[in-house]
Amino acid sequence: MICLLLMLSTTYASGVNPLILAHDEKGIAPVEASPSAHVGRILLSNATVYTVSGETYSPGYVIIEDGIIEQVGKGAGPADKTLSRLDLAGKFITPGLVDTHSHLGVYPTVSASAHSDGNEMTKPTTPEAWAEHAVWTQDPGFERAVAGGVTTLHILPGSGNLIGGRGVTMHAIPTLGSRAMRLRGAPETIKMACGENPKRVYGDKGGPKTRMGNIAIQRQTFLKAKSYKARWDKFNKEHGNKSLFSKKNDHAIEPDRDLGMETLVGVLEGRILPQIHCYRSDDMLAMLQLSHEMGFQIRSFHHALEAYKIKDILADENISVSTWADWWGFKHEAYDGIRQNIALIETSGGRAIVHSDSAIGIQRLNQEAAKALAAGREVGIEISEETALAWITSNPAWALGVEDQVGTLDPGKRADIVVWDGPVFSIYSRPAMVFIDGNVAYDADANNPPWSDFELGWEVNQ
Amino acid sequence: MKNLLVAISLSFSVDAIAACTAYHNATFYISGVPTTGQQLVVEDGVIQEVVGQDNATSQCLRVDLDGAVVTPGFFEVDTKLGLVEVGLEASSVDHTGGGDHANYASFKVGEAFNPRSSLIAITRAGGITHAVVSPSGGLVSGQSALVKLDGLTQADTVRDWSAAMHASMQWAGSRANGIQKLRALFAEAQAITKDPNYWKAGRAHPSDSTKADIQALIPVLDGRTPLVISASRAADIEALLRLVSAYQINLIIRGGGEAWVHADALAAANVGVIVDPMSNGAGGFSDRLGRSDNAAILDKAGVTVVLSTSETHNARNLRFAAGNAVRSGLPHPAAIRAITSNPAKLFGQTNMGDLSPTMPATFAIWSADPFEPLSHLKSLIIDGNEVSTLSRQTELYRRYKSK
Numbered sequence: 001m002i003c004l005l006l007m008l009s010t011t012y013a014s015g016v017n018p019l020i021l022a023h024d025e026k027g028i029a030p031v032e033a034s035p036s037a038h039v040g041r042i043l044l045s046n047a048t049v050y051t052v053s054g055e056t057y058s059p060g061y062v063i064i065e066d067g068i069i070e071q072v073g074k075g076a077g078p079a080d081k082t083l084s085r086l087d088l089a090g091k092f093i094t095p096g097l098v099d100t101h102s103h104l105g106v107y108p109t110v111s112a113s114a115h116s117d118g119n120e121m122t123k124p125t126t127p128e129a130w131a132e133h134a135v136w137t138q139d140p141g142f143e144r145a146v147a148g149g150v151t152t153l154h155i156l157p158g159s160g161n162l163i164g165g166r167g168v169t170m171h172a173i174p175t176l177g178s179r180a181m182r183l184r185g186a187p188e189t190i191k192m193a194c195g196e197n198p199k200r201v202y203g204d205k206g207g208p209k210t211r212m213g214n215i216a217i218q219r220q221t222f223l224k225a226k227s228y229k230a231r232w233d234k235f236n237k238e239h240g241n242k243s244l245f246s247k248k249n250d251h252a253i254e255p256d257r258d259l260g261m262e263t264l265v266g267v268l269e270g271r272i273l274p275q276i277h278c279y280r281s282d283d284m285l286a287m288l289q290l291s292h293e294m295g296f297q298i299r300s301f302h303h304a305l306e307a308y309k310i311k312d313i314l315a316d317e318n319i320s321v322s323t324w325a326d327w328w329g330f331k332h333e334a335y336d337g338i339r340q341n342i343a344l345i346e347t348s349g350g351r352a353i354v355h356s357d358s359a360i361g362i363q364r365l366n367q368e369a370a371k372a373l374a375a376g377r378e379v380g381i382e383i384s385e386e387t388a389l390a391w392i393t394s395n396p397a398w399a400l401g402v403e404d405q406v407g408t409l410d411p412g413k414r415a416d417i418v419v420w421d422g423p424v425f426s427i428y429s430r431p432a433m434v435f436i437d438g439n440v441a442y443d444a445d446a447n448n449p450p451w452s453d454f455e456l457g458w459e460v461n462q
Numbered sequence: 463m464k465n466l467l468v469a470i471s472l473s474f475s476v477d478a479i480a481a482c483t484a485y486h487n488a489t490f491y492i493s494g495v496p497t498t499g500q501q502l503v504v505e506d507g508v509i510q511e512v513v514g515q516d517n518a519t520s521q522c523l524r525v526d527l528d529g530a531v532v533t534p535g536f537f538e539v540d541t542k543l544g545l546v547e548v549g550l551e552a553s554s555v556d557h558t559g560g561g562d563h564a565n566y567a568s569f570k571v572g573e574a575f576n577p578r579s580s581l582i583a584i585t586r587a588g589g590i591t592h593a594v595v596s597p598s599g600g601l602v603s604g605q606s607a608l609v610k611l612d613g614l615t616q617a618d619t620v621r622d623w624s625a626a627m628h629a630s631m632q633w634a635g636s637r638a639n640g641i642q643k644l645r646a647l648f649a650e651a652q653a654i655t656k657d658p659n660y661w662k663a664g665r666a667h668p669s670d671s672t673k674a675d676i677q678a679l680i681p682v683l684d685g686r687t688p689l690v691i692s693a694s695r696a697a698d699i700e701a702l703l704r705l706v707s708a709y710q711i712n713l714i715i716r717g718g719g720e721a722w723v724h725a726d727a728l729a730a731a732n733v734g735v736i737v738d739p740m741s742n743g744a745g746g747f748s749d750r751l752g753r754s755d756n757a758a759i760l761d762k763a764g765v766t767v768v769l770s771t772s773e774t775h776n777a778r779n780l781r782f783a784a785g786n787a788v789r790s791g792l793p794h795p796a797a798i799r800a801i802t803s804n805p806a807k808l809f810g811q812t813n814m815g816d817l818s819p820t821m822p823a824t825f826a827i828w829s830a831d832p833f834e835p836l837s838h839l840k841s842l843i844i845d846g847n848e849v850s851t852l853s854r855q856t857e858l859y860r861r862y863k864s865k
Contacts, residue, residue: 109744140744329775330549338855360740370835378838427785458750
């Protein structure tokens with residue numbers, strides 16, 4: 001049974017409607033079994049261990065038990081016959097990397113018009129769509145991502161729509177269906193967009209055509225969601241507590257369900273975490289105003305190339321910033337990007353995140369973080385390696401609401417771990433091994449057949 | 463971003479103004495190989511000699527580089543630098559020939575090069591001093607320009623108004639159409655050289671190109687102007703080799719995801735390959751055999767390999783493209799050459815791209831290995847002068863750093 005985390009922590013969250021919550025739970029019920037966690041005890045010994053939760057041990061050790069981190073400490077670790085010991089002297093261990101922004105599977109690496117499933121661009125708002133339903137699990141990009149150290153990734157709709165639909169937080173593992181890739185217990189997310197993309201798509205198709213059209217439609221849509229919630233809350237109050245077997249069951253018929261409105265109610269209730277594509281500082285402020293007006297908490301601005309201009313506001317509002325080390329200039333709203341964006345978010349006490357939004361970038365997220373670290377140091381901003389590591393581990397885990405499961409090497413968290421063959425921020429380093437739930441998801445020395453069926457069989461042509 | 467000459471120690475005679483400058487106490491990358499114990503003597507913007515550290519150069523201004531790493535300025539050969547400001551703002555984009563016909567050979571993109579583009583200084587900050595900026599569109603896109611990234615006028619920056627001819631293989635839905643169309647255009651160009659009356663009214667062989675667009679192909683056929691063609695699949699590369707074998711075409715393949723399959727044939731035919739080292743076989747049906755050690759295999763077979771980002775706004779990341787090529791197996795010296803002397807050689811510039819006497823004093827001074835993200839550029843010298851790396855982005859940082 002899936003247990004959804006209830007995000008009731010902010011001043012904005014309204015009471016959760018149990019009927020709507022039950023709809024979600026039913027909609028997320030799995031069919032294909034996810035791969036089970038590794039069974040047994042493993043000792044990763046003698047490496048430099050970055051916990052990203054305060055301590056770095058050099059040398060240090062990590063003990064994994066049944067796919068969960070059992071212990072982390074200084075030195076080579078205990079001599080214990082129940083432990084399957086890997087001597088990793090000279091290597092570097094980090095939590096598995098987390099990418100908050102990927103279109104693998106929905107705009108897959110093997111680009112083909114048939115696979116163009118990232119934007120339901122048939123109307124400006126499609127909160128009823130779920131990215132999970134569009135993920136092509138055979139995308140060869142997933143195996144390349146894990147070979148780059150990414151263990152958890154957030155697949156989301158594109159930014160053609162004002163409201164693109166739900167994203168999904170997944171492990172980078174080979175399964176047949178996308179639901180089995182889900183990180184169990186991860187909250188739902190929603191993708192929204194502001195600025196140029198939606199108005200470019202719909203300008204000649206009935207709108208929105210302008211930024212004012214963008215915001216007007218967002219506000220109107222959320223107001224509809226509030227009415228929807230009010231109707232369902234009333235129904236729940238009058239009929240919802242009556243179980244089937246109770247004498248008080250009045251067999252009342254539920255109101256018609258609207259999948260899009262259900263998703264937006266989840267946002268209003270704080271259960272579904274908003275991830276908002278927005279570049280310019282003025283556009284971000286407009287979305288922030290929207291969130292205040294409607295009563296929901298933005299979890300992360302994505303791309304946010306001008307976040308540095310409003311870094312103190314974003315920190316005060318507890319909004320994380322998912323962005324690139326150095327992309328800029330491809331659109332006018334991207335013209336003011338600077339390399340110190342991430343470092344400046346860090347200095348203001350905000351949560352900075354390095355994302356990829358790229359099948360190429362996801363294979364080298366450590367290099368991207370290194371670039372952002374270097375840009376800060378060049379202008380005299382002192383940032384430690386541990387802090388920079390947080391940009392690709394614990395901070396993105398928080399943005400996705402899974403910080404209790406992944407993102408640091410702490411007892412009780414999933415054994416999603418990367419063993420690097422060199423210093424994490426060196427361009428020459430690569431993962432030697434990657435663990436997901438204690439299973440070896442990638443081994444640089446192994447010569448396994450490709451995960452993806454698409455990559456099978458090309459050599460036998462010769 | 464302090465001026466290097468203020469930050470480092472100097473020693474010179476107060477009685478005379480030195481004519482030459484001797485840079486020492488650094489690791490100099492000479493032909494890609496890191497070399498210590500040398501000094502680089504520069505005069506009049508040109509490298510005069512590279513001599514042992516102990517040689518007497520007291521008549522020169524002696525510049526102690528404090529253990530820095532020095533490379534020749536880097537050369538990005540596949541970019542639209544200076545031809546676009548904001549990608550999706552058509553009014554700022556100048557690299558397409560316009561229209562939808564096949565042959566734009568006479569289109570010279572250099573005429574639109576903007577030396578004051580905000581991207582130039584941003585690119586210099588990545589240690590890049592030269593670029594080939596190329597056209598796009600059509601089957602034959604036109605002629606690129608070779609530019610030096612220092613100067614405010616086209617006269618100062620454009621070093622070659624016809625660096626290469628650029629083309630692709632895709633036309634009217636099939637690569638076969640592209641190859642056949644190219645063959646037909648080459649035949650017309652050859653015909654026009656053999657028969658001066660070929661292009662006259664009422665002639666027997668009508669053309670859908672203009673006379674200028676056919677004439678512009680003539681120096682391609684005899685190798686005076688290199689021909690850069692985008693091609694990925696092994697089959698496409700084979701078709702191109704066959705196409706050019708009838709002429710003395712100086713072929714350069716751009717992209718070449720599966721070029722490693724034909725490494726020996728490419729080496730034997732003296733065909734250069736511009737490689738994107740980030741691609742590794744997951745692009746689609748065009749690079750099923752693509753692999754991240756493509757550059758390494760080609761280099762080992764003796765092919766002249768050039769590494770490129772194929773970027774414009776982030777051309778500055780060329781040094782990380784090179785670092786990734788090394789990560790995938792290309793030897794470090796070969797990677798340095800792949801972004802310095804190899805591009806110079808492919809585009810006919812024999813006197814640039816290395817730290818060698820008679821070459822321009824155009825070099826980048828780094829804190830450590832330039833391929834590492836944690837290394838930074840300390841100073842950039844072009845023709846003996848330190849150039850600025852201040853840009854719109856440095857000024858935006860300054861404005862907002864403490865708000």
